[in-house]
Amino acid sequence: MGRWICYLCSRVADSLMLLLVLALSCNPSTAATASPSAPHIKPSYSFGRTFLGLDKCNACIGTSICKKFFKEEIRFDTWLSSHLKLPPSYLLSYSGNYTDDAKSWRMVDITRLTSKYQHDRADKRICTSLLKTKTCSLERALRRTQRFQKWLRAKRLTPDLVQGLSSPMLRCPSQRLLDRIVRRYAEVPDAGSIYMDHLTDRDKLRLLYTLSVNSHPILLQIFPDVEGWPFPRYLGSCGRLVVSASTRPLRDFYGAAPEVAADLALQLLAVLRSMGTNDLNYFFYFTHVDAGTFGVFSNGHLFIRDASTLGIIDKEEGSQLIDGQQEYKDIFSCLTVDCQSAFVSCNSIGEKHSLVMVCQELLPKLLKGKFLQPVQEKIDSFLQHCADGLADDQGVNGAVAKLAELLKPLRSCDSRFAYRYPDCKYSDKY
Secondary structure, three states: OHHHHHHHHHHHHHHHHHHHHHHHHHOHHHHOOOOOOOOOOOOOOOOOHHHHOHHHOOOOOEOOOHHHHHOOOEEOOOOOOOOOOOOOOOOOEEEEEEOOOOOOOEEEEEEEOOOHHHHHHHHHHHHHHHOOOOOOOHHHHHHOOHHHHHHHHOOEOOHHHHOOOOOHHHOOOOHHHHHHHHHOOOOOOOOOOOEHHHOOHHHHHHHHHHHHHOOHHHHHHHOOHHHOOOOOOEEEEEEOEEEEEOOEEHHHHOOOOHHHHHHHHHHHHHHHHHHHOOOOOEEEEEOOOOOOOEEEOOOOOEEEOOOOOEEEEEOOOOOOOOHHHHOOOOHHHHOOOOOOOOOOOHHHOOOOHHHHHHHHHOHHHHHOOOOOOOHHHHHHHHHHHHHHOOOOHHHHHHHHHHHHHHHHHHOOOOHHHOOOOOHHHHOOOO
């Protein structure tokens, strides 16, 4: 009986305490002295290492911009919503926003080196071919390779260390180009030397992996936009994601007004001309172009949006690889392409190479049916002459020069072209 009475007393005490708490919360005078309520928890990204690709490091690009992701200074939602949700992980690229002060935001492109399917396939290939298992530590497997062991011993990045890699940028490598890669590699804090003493083992593996899978982020680093190169600005990387300044793909402008189409076509031809002739004596050429290769900034300026298919020939030094060395293959040669793929000889690339591609794939879609006759007929004729590729370099260059002269008076000078407005009002250059 005593035990039962104690139980009732306990329940009554609990009820009285609950009533007291409720009374205090309803009384304004007592509420003022009560402890402050818990702060509102802001929804945030639930970043996983898998989404960013950090779980694959050091078979990744780098970590220079990871803090921005975790501090929510890079957001994937273009409307800056407070309901932060991660997009699907299978996409190749994402539109996002970036800030340095949490007040002003600018749009950025967030891209993967290759599709998640290709990444997963390559990861599995590393494990099965090197360790004979379905899953493994990618870093441990790649460290055991003969190529990476040579990288560890090397003081300088030399052509034999990149032979057989599938990146077009490295098919005809010169020592001058390789020195530039090491000196300007932005994923390490103290770059500046052509020697690799400042690179840790981890840094070397990340650089080798990036060069093996997709050289796009490296090109953005070694030929920066601030020096006048037609690439978007490289902002950093995290795991297997690259962050760069945002551009709209050229395909979005296929239905643009005639004056916009004429302006973009002229810019496209000017970019190709600068990539063939520049102060550094590098000759850039495309191995493939499509509607996403070029992009346009909000000010109307056209840039190379995807540099993954760009090859480079050093006109000053030439290539330090002989054709036999290009055929060398190992696991790093096969991370994104079929190991049986044949390399194009460096000697077979001519000046007209990229021009013919652009005349075949891009300019007809941009300029088709945009102008009145007989102007449209002349444009189509020059494009066909260029696209045929039957003429020599001089003949193709001549057709393109005539096309440019025809397009110049067809563009307009107004605020839609902010990259050259209002200068175009006062200068014959525009």
